[in-house]
Amino acid sequence: MSSLSKPSRRNFMKLAATASGGLFLGFSWTSSVASAMEVVSDTAIAAGKIEFNSFLALSPDGIVTILSPNPELGQNIKTSFPMVVAEELDADWTKVKVVQAPLDTKKFERQLTGGSGAVPHSWERLRKAGATARYMLVEAAAKRLKVPASSLTTENGMVVHQASGRKLSYGELATEASKIPVPTDVKLKDPKDFKLIGTAVRNVDNHEMITGKPLYGLDIYKEGMLFAMIQRPKAFGMKLKSVDAAAAKAMPGIVDVVTFKNNVAVVGKSTWQVNKARKALKIEYEKEATLESSADHDRIFKELLDSPDVTVRRKDGDVDAAFKKAAKVIKSEYQCPFLPHSPMEPMNFFAHVREDGVELAGPTQTPEMARGMVAKMLNIDPEKITLELTRLGGGFGRRLSADYVLEAAELSSIIKAPVKLIWTREDDTTGGTYRPAVRYRFEAALDEKGNMIGYKLRGVGMNAGNPTREDNFPSGAVDNLLIESVDHKSPITTGPWRAPITNFLAYAEQAFLDEVAHEAGKDPVQFRLELLDKAKKSPVGEIKYDIDRMKGVIDLAVEKSGWGKKKGVAQGFSVYFSHRSYVAQVGEVEVKNGAPVVTKMYAACDCGMVINLSGANQQVKGGIIDGMGHAMYSKLSFKDGAPDQSNFNNYRLIRLKEVPEVDVHFVNNGIDPTGLGEPALPPTGGAVANAIFKATGKRLRNQPFIEQAELKTV
Amino acid sequence: MATYKLQINGRTYEADVEADTPLLWVLRDNLGLVGTKYGCGIAQCGACTVHVNGDAVRSCVYPVSAVGTSKVTTIEGLSEMGDHPVQLAWDEVDVAQCGYCQAGQIMAATALLNKNPNPTAEEIDNTMNGNICRCGTYHRIREAVALAAKKTK
Ligand code: FES
Ligand code: FES
Numbered sequence: 008m009s010s011l012s013k014p015s016r017r018n019f020m021k022l023a024a025t026a027s028g029g030l031f032l033g034f035s036w037t038s039s040v041a042s043a044m045e046v047v048s049d050t051a052i053a054a055g056k057i058e059f060n061s062f063l064a065l066s067p068d069g070i071v072t073i074l075s076p077n078p079e080l081g082q083n084i085k086t087s088f089p090m091v092v093a094e095e096l097d098a099d100w101t102k103v104k105v106v107q108a109p110l111d112t113k114k115f116e117r118q119l120t121g122g123s124g125a126v127p128h129s130w131e132r133l134r135k136a137g138a139t140a141r142y143m144l145v146e147a148a149a150k151r152l153k154v155p156a157s158s159l160t161t162e163n164g165m166v167v168h169q170a171s172g173r174k175l176s177y178g179e180l181a182t183e184a185s186k187i188p189v190p191t192d193v194k195l196k197d198p199k200d201f202k203l204i205g206t207a208v209r210n211v212d213n214h215e216m217i218t219g220k221p222l223y224g225l226d227i228y229k230e231g232m233l234f235a236m237i238q239r240p241k242a243f244g245m246k247l248k249s250v251d252a253a254a255a256k257a258m259p260g261i262v263d264v265v266t267f268k269n270n271v272a273v274v275g276k277s278t279w280q281v282n283k284a285r286k287a288l289k290i291e292y293e294k295e296a297t298l299e300s301s302a303d304h305d306r307i308f309k310e311l312l313d314s315p316d317v318t319v320r321r322k323d324g325d326v327d328a329a330f331k332k333a334a335k336v337i338k339s340e341y342q343c344p345f346l347p348h349s350p351m352e353p354m355n356f357f358a359h360v361r362e363d364g365v366e367l368a369g370p371t372q373t374p375e376m377a378r379g380m381v382a383k384m385l386n387i388d389p390e391k392i393t394l395e396l397t398r399l400g401g402g403f404g405r406r407l408s409a410d411y412v413l414e415a416a417e418l419s420s421i422i423k424a425p426v427k428l429i430w431t432r433e434d435d436t437t438g439g440t441y442r443p444a445v446r447y448r449f450e451a452a453l454d455e456k457g458n459m460i461g462y463k464l465r466g467v468g469m470n471a472g473n474p475t476r477e478d479n480f481p482s483g484a485v486d487n488l489l490i491e492s493v494d495h496k497s498p499i500t501t502g503p504w505r506a507p508i509t510n511f512l513a514y515a516e517q518a519f520l521d522e523v524a525h526e527a528g529k530d531p532v533q534f535r536l537e538l539l540d541k542a543k544k545s546p547v548g549e550i551k552y553d554i555d556r557m558k559g560v561i562d563l564a565v566e567k568s569g570w571g572k573k574k575g576v577a578q579g580f581s582v583y584f585s586h587r588s589y590v591a592q593v594g595e596v597e598v599k600n601g602a603p604v605v606t607k608m609y610a611a612c613d614c615g616m617v618i619n620l621s622g623a624n625q626q627v628k629g630g631i632i633d634g635m636g637h638a639m640y641s642k643l644s645f646k647d648g649a650p651d652q653s654n655f656n657n658y659r660l661i662r663l664k665e666v667p668e669v670d671v672h673f674v675n676n677g678i679d680p681t682g683l684g685e686p687a688l689p690p691t692g693g694a695v696a697n698a699i700f701k702a703t704g705k706r707l708r709n710q711p712f713i714e715q716a717e718l719k720t721v
Numbered sequence: 722m723a724t725y726k727l728q729i730n731g732r733t734y735e736a737d738v739e740a741d742t743p744l745l746w747v748l749r750d751n752l753g754l755v756g757t758k759y760g761c762g763i764a765q766c767g768a769c770t771v772h773v774n775g776d777a778v779r780s781c782v783y784p785v786s787a788v789g790t791s792k793v794t795t796i797e798g799l800s801e802m803g804d805h806p807v808q809l810a811w812d813e814v815d816v817a818q819c820g821y822c823q824a825g826q827i828m829a830a831t832a833l834l835n836k837n838p839n840p841t842a843e844e845i846d847n848t849m850n851g852n853i854c855r856c857g858t859y860h861r862i863r864e865a866v867a868l869a870a871k872k873t874k
Contacts, residue, residue, distance in 0.1 A: 081819030081856045209815045216820035217811045217827060218803040219756015219796035226755040234750070259722060259739060278759075279739070279746040351760050351768060351821040351855045400758075400821030401855050432761045621815045625858065629818055632857030655765035655853065663859040664850045 029066040030185040032140050063092060063136055065144075069164055069178030071098050074108040078372055079212075080350075080399035080406070081629075082684045083622030086211045088133055090618055094203045095137030095196060098177070099164030105211045110374040110394035130679050138193040140184070147183040148175050198616065198677055207621035212398065222398040224369035225429065227357045232425045233262055235418055236281045238271040238288055239438060242648030243499040244296035247271070251289035258284040265421050272418050278429055296498040298648035301344075301444075304469070307495050308342065308446035311467040317491040320477035323548045324487035329461030333452035337526050341449070341515035343710040345643040345650075346442040348504055349660060352400020353435040358415035359425035360385065365416065366425070368395035372402045377409035381416045403633075404503040408440045433653045441643060442504030443469035443497070445511050449519040452487070457527030459538065461487040466512070468494050470501040474508060479584060480557065481520070483550035484542035499645065505633065506685040509585040514638060514710070517581040517693025522706065531580045531697065532565055552584040556613050557591075559674045563611035564591035567672050579697025581690040588614040588686035589674075592631070594698035595667075603699045603718065605635060605667045610687060612671065615678040627671045627687040634691030636661025642711045659711075725785050729754070730798025738785055745769045745780035748795060756796035756824045760853065767852030768821065770828040771795045777832035796824040799831065807831045810869035818856035826852050830866045838873055840866070 064072040073089040089105045092098075141161055148166035149156040152173060160167050164177045198204075215222055240246060250271050252264035260280030265272050271288055275281040297303075330336060356369035358381075365387060371377045374394050382389040399406060415428040430438060445468045452461030462485040468474030477490040504510060524534035536558065543554050561582050564570070570578060570593060582591035595607040610627050617623045640659040644651045652658035696707045705717035712718060727734045729752070736751040743762075748754040748771070757780055760768030764779040771780045772794040799805045807830050817823045826849065833840060833848040840848070845866045854862065 081817075083818070207815070209812060210817055210820075212820065213812045213815065213817060214803055216817045216823055217796075217808045218799075219754075219824045221755045223758075223821060225749075225759060228750075228753065228755070277738075277742075277746065277750045279742045279750070283741075349855055351766070351819065351853070352758070353760075399819060401819045403855075432763075625815070625818060625861065628860055629857035632859060636857070654763055655761050656763060660853055660855065661857075662850050662853060663862065664846050666857075666859045669860065 029064060029181045030140065030143065031065075032063045032136065032143075032189075063140055065140065065177055065181045065184070067178050067181050069099070069102050069176055069181075071096065071103045071177070073103060073105050075105050076108045078370070078374065078396055078399055078402075078406075079107065080370075080372065080402040082626065083210060083619060086208060087618040087622055088129065089211070090203055090208055091130065091133040092137040094201055095134045096141045097161040097163065098137070100203060100208065102164060107396055107398070110378060110396060134195050135193060138195050139190060142190050142193050143184040143187040144177055144180050146187045147180045151175065151180070151183065204616065204618050205620060207624075208619050209621065223352050223400050224355045224357070224397045225352055225400070227368055227397065227427055229357065229359070229425055232357070232427055233274050233422070234276065234278050234281050235272050235274045235415075235426050235428045236285050236431065236434070237414060237418075237428065238273070238285055238290060239434070240269050240292050241437070242292070242298055243439065243497075243645075244294060244298045244648040245292040246295040248291040248293040254287040254289070255284040258287060260284075263422055264288070265418070267417055267421060270414065272428075274418070274422055274424075274426065281429075282431065299497060299499060300646050300648075301644040304444055304645075308444075308467050311493040311495060312340070312446065312448050312465060314493050317465065317493050318473070320473060320475055320490040320492055321482060321548070322489050323482070323485070326461050326463060326487045326489040329487035330450070330452045330463075332454075333461060334455045335453040335526060337451045337453070337523050339449050339519055339522055339706075339708060340446060341518065341708045342446040343444060343511040343514070344641075345444045345499070345645070346504060346637060346641055347436050347643055347658070348401075348403040348405035348440075348442070349436065349658070350399070350401030350403055350405055353432055354405070354411040354430040354438070355428060356412045356415040357425070357427045358412075358419040360416060360420040360423070364391035364393070366393050366395075367412065367416065368397065369412070369415075370397050370399040370402075370406055371409065371412060372399070372404075372406040373409065377412040380409050380413055384413055384417060385420055403505040404442075404507065405440060408502050410440065432655070436643070436653050436658055437650045439500035440502040441499065442510065443471055443499070443501040445469070445471065445474050447474075447512070447515045449515070451519070451523045453523070453527050457529055459485055459523060459527070461485065463489045464516075465491045465493070468492065469497045469499070470494070471508065474512065476508060476512060476585075478549065478551040479509075479516070480542075480552055480582075481538050483546050483548060483552075484538040486547055488547070498648070506585060506688045509583065509689040510634070511692075511710070513581070513583040513585065513689030514692030514696065517583065517690060518696045518706070518708070521579065521693070521697040521700065530571065532561060532570060535580075535582060536561065553589070556589045556674075556676075557582060557584055559676065560589045560591040560611040560613050563672055563674055564593050564609055567611060567670060568593035568595075568609040577698055577702035579694050579699065579701055581693035581697060583686070583690040583693075585689050586685045587681035588612065588683060590627075590686050590690050592690045592694040594691075594694035596695070596698040596702040598702055603702050605695055605698065607668045607670065608635070608691070608694065609670045610672065611674065612683070612687060613674040613676065613678075613681075614683040614686065615676070615681040617673050618680055623673065623683055624671050626683045628669045630685070630687030631669050631691050632661060632666055634688040635667075635695055636665070638692035638695055638710050639665070639712050642714065723786075725788070727752075727785070727788055727793060728790060729793040730795060736785065740784060740786040742785045743781050744771065744783045744785050744788060744793070747785045748780065754795050754797055758821055758824055760822065760825070765853070766822070766825070767829055768825040770825040770832075770852070772828060772832055775832065775835055777829050794828075796828060799827070805831070806872040807834065807865070807869040810865040810872060814861045814865040814868060816858050816861040816865050818858050822852060822854045822856075823858075826854065826862055830862075830869060833866070834870055834873060839870060842867070
């Protein structure tokens with residue numbers, strides 16, 4: 008047993024048993040709650056008036072109920088969090104019930120999904136919650152059996168007295184356990200005794216999902232609810248001038264057409280009716296900003312790459328001197344296009360703005376922020392706004408923005424009715440908040456022995472602030488290094504996209520390092536290992552990644568993929584640290600009918616301890632498919648401010664037949680979990696590009712690969 | 722507007738809608754059968770897949786007026802208890818991530834297995850290639866279809 012490092016304050020509050028009995032335990036998602044919590048009465052619980060931070064309930068029938076506070080979008084949090092509680096509790100997993108909590112920032116902290124941060128944030132809190140309840144159950148059993156608590160063990164929802172062979176179920180102890188004082192400190196399990204954590208556990212919502220139960224925002228149908236779609240300007244940089252809605256209003260089922268900001272909203276009695284009527288709107292727009300085309304972006308990027316007006320992000324040593332004395336200089340530029348997020352469930356939200364309060368419901372990754380923004384817009388106390396969280400049909404960062412929540416709320420406040428705002432796929436693809444395009448220029452200086460003595464990166468982004476991650480590898484491993492950035496302000500709206508910045512940056516860096524290794528006449532893995540050795544022995548400046556963990560995943564990927572040992576197989580290597588975890592990948596490519604085909608991907612991941620092997624495996628496979636699919640096929644381009652693509656007929660997403668075999672491995676080092684929602688994606692583009700180079704001799708310096716002239720001449 | 726009598730999941734439903742309304746929106750907006758999903762509206766993604774007389778169709782482009790007396794099956798009607806072999810395989814393989822595309826995937830897989838209980842890997846790929854899963858659960862979809870085929874034997 009390992010004891011907690013910090014003596015915890017009173018983070019748990021026992022909630023008195025209800026009339027029907029049972030143990031209710033409120034637990035805090037923070038370890039810094041200063042205010043002591045009090046035991047509240049069962050009448051308060053019955054009235055639903057308890058102010059606790061979260062809860063775990065154990066009823067006399069043995070059912071353990073755990074509230075899951077974070078939005079679920081396929082990252083499997085609704086299964087993995089309760090697994091952690093159940094592990095420390097030694098609960099019978101078949102009796103655990105998970106309930107999605109509504110937005111309540113008094114009860115829950117960090118009720119958002121993004122940045123792969125949920126698991127690291129809550130790991131210890133969840134364990135303590137389970138261990139606290141277990142402690143109380145054991146104490147209750149000790150009293151009942153009149154034996155010392157130390158003579159009792161727990162397993163599978165039972166307290167066991169080994170000496171006498173007696174067993175008591177958690178259910179029958181629940182009410183007595185509720186009378187045990189809440190411990191201020193509990194012992195946690197030694198991870199080597201984990202039975203549930205690290206195993207493959209099926210998603211707790213499987214049954215609902217495979218039987219078509221209403222789970223998502225679009226499935227919301229409330230009493231008296233109207234349906235709405237909004238016509239937004241067709242180009243970024245345009246604003247609304249005039250609307251002729253006569254024809255639309257005359258169409259069947261249409262209740263109203265209202266205008267706010269640059270939006271023309273068609274409100275009606277069904278999705279199809281508003282969709283049809285929207286097409287009958289006659290709208291004029293006028294220009295209010297530059298109407299940018301992709302050709303403009305290409306030109307702007309090239310200008311900015313030579314701009315004297317840059318922000319220096321990191322500077323080590325003397326780069327000019329290093330490049331002057333270099334035996335060889337390698338210089339390359341990489342570019343990636345705009346991307347929409349394309350979650351399968353398009354944006355939508357329900358809003359009902361009444362005199363006395365606001366009801367919101369739907370899919371969002373940031374419920375608290377969304378509520379705050381609605382409160383501000385409507386000038387209403389956030390306390391008067393309820394927000395019901397639905398399961399998200401994907402997010403990928405798109406639902407970190409609350410634009411569609413605000414639209415729904417504003418519309419409801421104007422029409423004074425409950426309304427579900429629906430974005431069509433076309434709205435979703437053309438409606439903005441994209442992953443912005445970016446261009447990188449890399450330069451490397453090699454000495455006679457092929458050592459990298461100088462490294463330069465200039466990133467030019469759009470609305471990105473800093474399109475680099477200046478402290479990532481190889482920073483710290485090169486004596487003379489300069490990382491700079493320039494940003495272009497575009498009227499096209501942009502926002503975070505799964506693995507923000509690193510989604511493209513890692514591809515470019517890892518592909519460039521492959522070029523440098525090749526020019527240095529070194530094996531790409533050996534080249535990276537030499538740099539890491541240098542960083543370890545004589546670090547340059549600050550190092551913000553863990554060298555040993557990075558080497559750990561490199562070694563594992565090399566071992567599992569048979570790196571360099573396979574005859575006739577073209578392999579490409581990539582390794583990246585992002586969002587607290589480390590992933591190395593090897594891609595394998597074959598040329599079939601004149602085109603390179605990715606046949607296999609290997610991934611070696613260090614995300615700390617794996618909680619749910621099933622979820623983690625799929626998270627890595629999904630991340631690789633996401634990374635590979637977008638690198639190969641996806642692009643959003645613009646003409647005069649308007650996207651050229653609008654739906655899956657002209658915007659290409661990866662499909663089943665294009666997916667290679669993926670072999671996933673985890674480093675088992677006992678470190679607390681560091682998150683896995685994003686880290687598998689960034690290295691993929693590089694591993695694929697480097698394998699294609701190996702197979703064809705062609706360097707792919709632009710995404711999507713499929714459009715590159717290099718590939719057409721294979 | 723006209724009234725349509727529809728045979729869905731072994732029951733008769735009535736809907737008062739315009740003739741060009743896609744079956745998808747009749748199911749969702751009028752009949753409360755929300756298991757069938759909207760993903761693209763132009764027959765590209767397969768999220769809206771249902772069976773019409775046993776054939777997998779894209780309900781987002783299937784006008785209600787074309788249904789006639791055909792028998793429609795949606796995800797809700799695949800089995801009473803959610804224990805159709807394809808559903809069981811989907812649970813066992815733990816296919817879903819966000820889950821949004823999965824009703825369509827299951828309906829596409831079921832239609833395939835009804836016609837071809839023993840599909841080859843290539844036949845599975847050919848059918849399932851029509852359904853997009855943005856989360857990238859493609860490996861598990863392949864695996865679950867193969868498992869369902871085994872279960873049906
Ligand atoms: S919604 Fe019908 S195929 Fe996409
Ligand atoms: S599981 Fe999310 S789109 Fe398929």
